[in-house]
Amino acid sequence: MTNKVTLTQFIIEQQRELPGVSGMFTSLLNDIVTACKKISHLVNRGELIGVLGSAGSENIQGEVQKKLDIITHNIMVDALCWTGHLAGMASEEAEDWIKIPEYYPKGKYLALFDPLDGSSNIDINLAVGTIFSILRCREGVDPSLEDFLRKGSEQVCAGFVLYGPSTMMVLTTGHGVNGFTLDQAIGEFILTHPAMRIPPETGEFAINMSNKRFWEPPVQRYIEECLQGEAGPRGKNFNMRWIASMVAEVYRILTRGGVFLYPFDFRDPSRAGRLRIMYEANPMAFIIEQAGGACSTGRERILDIKPHSLHQRVPVILGSKNEVERIISYHKELGDTAVTQKP
Ligand code: AFP
Numbered sequence: 001m002t003n004k005v006t007l008t009q010f011i012i013e014q015q016r017e018l019p020g021v022s023g024m025f026t027s028l029l030n031d032i033v034t035a036c037k038k039i040s041h042l043v044n045r046g047e048l049i050g051v052l053g054s055a056g057s058e059n060i061q062g063e064v065q066k067k068l069d070i071i072t073h074n075i076m077v078d079a080l081c082w083t084g085h086l087a088g089m090a091s092e093e094a095e096d097w098i099k100i101p102e103y104y105p106k107g108k109y110l111a112l113f114d115p116l117d118g119s120s121n122i123d124i125n126l127a128v129g130t131i132f133s134i135l136r137c138r139e140g141v142d143p144s145l146e147d148f149l150r151k152g153s154e155q156v157c158a159g160f161v162l163y164g165p166s167t168m169m170v171l172t173t174g175h176g177v178n179g180f181t182l183d184q185a186i187g188e189f190i191l192t193h194p195a196m197r198i199p200p201e202t203g204e205f206a207i208n209m210s211n212k213r214f215w216e217p218p219v220q221r222y223i224e225e226c227l228q229g230e231a232g233p234r235g236k237n238f239n240m241r242w243i244a245s246m247v248a249e250v251y252r253i254l255t256r257g258g259v260f261l262y263p264f265d266f267r268d269p270s271r272a273g274r275l276r277i278m279y280e281a282n283p284m285a286f287i288i289e290q291a292g293g294a295c296s297t298g299r300e301r302i303l304d305i306k307p308h309s310l311h312q313r314v315p316v317i318l319g320s321k322n323e324v325e326r327i328i329s330y331h332k333e334l335g336d337t338a339v340t341q342k343p
Contacts, residue, residue, distance in 0.1 A: 007033060007169065007180045007189035014173060028085035028109055028134065029157065029171075033189065035079035036130050036161040036169065039072050039115070040182060043128060043163040052123050060095040060311055061276075068122050069093055072115035072130065086111055087137040090148055090310055092279055097148055097310060109156070110135040110148060112279040117160075118245025127164040129247025133283040134158070148310060152282030152303035160247045160283065168251065170196070170287060177254065177291040198293040199257035202320040204239045206249045207261040214265035218298060218330035223261075246275065250284050250318070254291055259319035259327070263298060272297075273315040277307050281316050294324035298331040 008030060015026045046052055055065040073093035080086055081098070084105035089098040090112040100106050111134055118128040134157040137147050159171040167182035169189050179193025205226055212223070226238040241258070243249055249260045262275050275281050285295035285302040295302045295318035305314065317327050 005191040127248040158283035158286040202257040204258040264315040
């Protein structure tokens, strides 16, 4: 019988190798896994149980909430608030960080999550996912917002669950990236993609082309060169993908390479991009770098950014290392003048 390593076994065996990682961390990960299994079941059942469509409300981001945005947010909060592993939580769907009720014990970790990334896809039956990030909190004091606003390089764990044809979990604790497939028959995630690595070269980019007129010149130049194909300066043809679900884009890049861009654009200069640093860019950056890729705003490494607010947005360029570094070089060539140039 093939030795199918379950996620639980994998986490416990990793815990033995991680200095200072207590059973609390292992239990916290298992709590997140349980919540994601519940979400997977709901996403899979869809309209059979009436969870599709709009909730008729907006979140802090000013985005129309899907019913599943709220349901999955509540599943994550309910699964994590009582466990005694957390000192607090933050969610894309909640304006402020979420305190642990007084009647529950507090732990030493902070969990930040996007409970349903790509939710605009849910009604058209395309892949969505849950993204999570774990920080260590100061012990013996009540957490404050400042405990959350930490550089992505301080994360102790990051992961996502992709609810696609298979339900996949991708996880890093800073010792590489591993992928697990949910075996629905036994309700366990099984290690199916050990030690995931991103090829440094690629011929595939992912960007929402409808925003082209709003991009800065370095991104305009990069995409134009890709579109010119083998007749252009790159001397090769490129393929394009856009799934409008970051978790699906990142998973594709982990399996075959590629570059994903949601860059700064001029539609609303007060918003540096679309993606949120705390629970989208930072966890994905940790995973991508641990798999040998790179993740940048074009001007700085995402994991080096000191966040100033919980729902801060950043430009995101991530994937195959050599391609990301080329795009960074285009930003350097154009300097900061690019930001002031209007389309
Ligand atoms: P939603 O969760 O609102 O669908 O946004 C998903 C997302 O944050 C990210 O997962 C996608 O890559 C990106 O937005 C898609 O943005 P566009 O809809 O502007 O293409």
